[in-house]
Amino acid sequence: MSVGAAAGGARLKKPSWKDPRLLIGILLVLASVAGVVALVGAADQTTEAYAAREPIAVGESLTAEKLHRVKVRLGEVEQYYLTPASGMEAGLVAVQRIGKDQLLPRESVGQPDGLDRKPVAVTVEENLPAQAAAGSRVDIWVALPDTRNGFSEPTLLLSGAEIAEITPASTALGASRSTVVMVLVPDAQMPKLLGAQANKAKIAVVWNPGGDAR
Incomplete structure (x- = not known):
């Protein structure tokens, strides 16, 4: 067998599982899949927030009967809204008008003496x-x-x-x-x-x- 034929056979040889290039390729694929899964999971994260069942006028007290819970994606602005996770202070009233099914921004509620x-x-x-x-x-x-x-x-x-x-x-x-x-x-x-x-x-x-x- 000639030297050229031997070299060609070597090039066509099936790669081994121990081949570093194959291992690197597998790792890259796994990393890509993990990144996509993490991205989709992050985009699908929702949290519960309070919303008004009916319009709430300024000065009107906030009670559980006037609110309902909705699942929304608030992300980084979650801190600016009232949520079941953060709790709701007792005796709150609306200091701004809140429309039906509108989320409750923290700035829209307060204590009666603050009106x-x-x-x-x-x-x-x-x-x-x-x-x-x-x-x-x-x-x-x-x-x-x-x-x-x-x-x-x-x-x-x-x-x-x-x-x-x-x-x-x-x-x-x-x-x-x-x-x-x-x-x-x-x-x-x-x-x-x-x-x-x-x-x-x-x-x-x-x-x-x-x-x-x-």
Whole structure:
């Protein structure tokens, strides 16, 4: 047999299990599979979090009946939400409106003494703007009675107040002629609004889509 034929036979020889190149290839395949499994496992990790069964208004207390548990992927932001794992402090109330099925951010809840806005019922005789709904922002205008059995020029009393709730008001005969709007009023503005109501002022609500309460 020639030297060339012997060399060719050597090259075509079936690799042995002890061949370092085969062992390295197997290790690379195993490492790749393990990496894929770990990645899929990490992406599929879920945690339980609290969500609201129904909308929760500002100042409303949080109870187990108003919440339900959902499985979500929060990842690194889990610390910013209320979860069964972290527990829920007793006596918490909503300091921001929480929508139905919305998760509960920690910044949306607090203790009652931390509330700087209180719901006040405002009766409105005119039709409300179509955009007025719980959670939307409105401006509150008031016109005080004058000496001629009329009303003075309206003035802006409260800008960007958040609506907590809207309910129709009924007369003794059951006919709805006005609307009661629960607006969230900062403590600093409370005396002005209560004073206007005490003086039988005429109150109007104007939708303010980008208003900030002040």
